[in-house]
Each structure stands twice: as C-alpha cells, then as structure tokens.
Amino acid sequence: MGEVKQQLWYTDEHEWVQRTENGTVRIGITDFAQHQLGDIVFVELPEAGATIEQGAEIGTIESVKTVSDLFAPVTGTILKVNETLESTPELVNESPYEKGWMIEVEMDKDVEEALGKLLSADQYEQLISDEQ
Template sequence: MASVIRENVWYSEEHEWVLDLGDGTVKIGISDIAQHRLGDIVFVELPDLGQEVEAEDGIGTIESVKTVADLFTPVGGTVLEINGKLESAPELVNEEPYDGGWMVRIRLKEDPNAAFAKLLDAKGYAEFIEK
C-alpha cells in the first residue's frame, strides 16, 4: 500500500509532520511512511504538559513490535496538549497517523514562517524519501 503524504502539513527529515492550526499552535505526529517503517506501534511516551522545547529536541519515544524510535519536535515552543488517547490506543498512530494518531500540540515560540522555514512541504518530502 502506498504511503500517504498530506498536502496541508510540513515535514521534517526525521519523518514528523507539523499541522499549522492558524492560532500560533501546531499539532505534531509522525508521517504515514514513518509508521509503516516502525510496524505495529504498542506504546507512545509523550512529553509533560507545559514543557518548553526547542526545534529538534527529543520529546518522547515510540515503541513498536520491531523497535523503539525517538520522537523529535520539528519546532520550538510550549507543550499545550498531549494526545491522551494514545495511552490506551497507541495503534491510532498506525491507523490514523494524521488524524487520531497525532501526538502533541505546541504553542510556537516564533513566527510560523520562521518555524516552518527548515521544514519540507509535501512535494519536498516526497522528493526526500525517494532519495
């Protein structure tokens, strides 16, 4: 099955996506490609609410039946919300990586244009994964 690359999100080279919510906050998760590579996800560890993070900081781990992978934040800011559903249903990351499987919501510490400047759009991400 072909992996889905959404047009309305930004991507990091570590395979996280960032959705601009338009109010100075973003949702972050892992791409469809990343969840396919990890396999069946059995546990997700997320950061504490209120935690201050810098772009590229490790903010948790994703455990699958095959491996444990670090979760990084592509943008800096303050953790406002974590997806509590993942505690009892980590498989949402496999089933709905861009919807029910989102991981954290962060209030950006900088202007969105500056925050997204180092990230890839859908076309750029598709080209990156082809390499």
C-alpha cells in the same frame, strides 16, 4: 510510499507539522514512518506545559520491531498531549494524520519563519522516495 498531505510541513526524521486555527501547531509522525515502524505498541510523550527545543528528543515510539526517538520539529511550549495514545497507541498506525497526532505546541518564534525551515510535501516525498 505512504500518504503525504500537501497542507503539512515535514522533517527529515519523519514528523509532520500542521498549523491549527488558533495559531498553534499539531505534531505527529508520518504515514511513511508508521509503516516503517510496524505495529505501534507504546508512545511516550512529554507532558503539557513542557518546553521543547527544535531538534531535541521529546519522546519515544515503540513498535513490535524497534524503539524510535521522537524529535521536536519546532521550538515552543506543549499545550496539549494526545492522551488517547496511552491506551490506544495503534491509532498512530490507523490514522497518523488525524487521530494519531501526538502534541500541540505554541511556538516561541514566528510561525512562518519556523515552518519555512521544514520540508514541503513535495520535498518530503522526494526524501522518502530516495530512502526506498
């Protein structure tokens, strides 16, 4: 089924969101998603400074099996991109919640309000158990 971390929020499209100490959020794809994709060979992400809109496509992730779109779980401005993924995209497979994170975002809206629209860990576990 894949690891689901309790302190994170999730989307129906299998992205995770983690609150950071400085009030931003870090975003990546879930363990379930990377298992479904298989060996990841390329990650295309937006550049730092770009504005993203919740629900909009923000990049792609390519595996040996398929290419999948990445969607923004929140609205805001990208502060940081995990540039390590350009040369080592397999980090998404090896460590989806730690080394395989994708972007950090400064959110436009109230953080609590935005996170409240996402799935809790329990809700996400139910979602992926229904998909299997």
